[in-house]
Amino acid sequence: MPKMKTNSGAKKRFALTGSGKIKRKHAFKSHILTKKTKKQKRNLTHSGLIDTTNMKSVREMLCLR
Secondary structure (H helix, E strand, C coil), rough: CCCCCCHHHHHHCCCCCCCCCCECCCCCCCCCCCCCCHHHHHHHHCCCCCHHHHHHHHHHHHCCC
């Protein structure tokens, strides 16, 4: 059985915390920022955790079981 390959896009976008949860960044913070309010941009800065409904698929992409 060959080794499982990690999804390249997923490994750039997600990170593991010390307790095993998966961190993510917010979308819509890279360009076209002039029309967004300061509050909107500030709230997009903080990272969050992925939702439990996506946990299984993201763990499979990162080859974590």
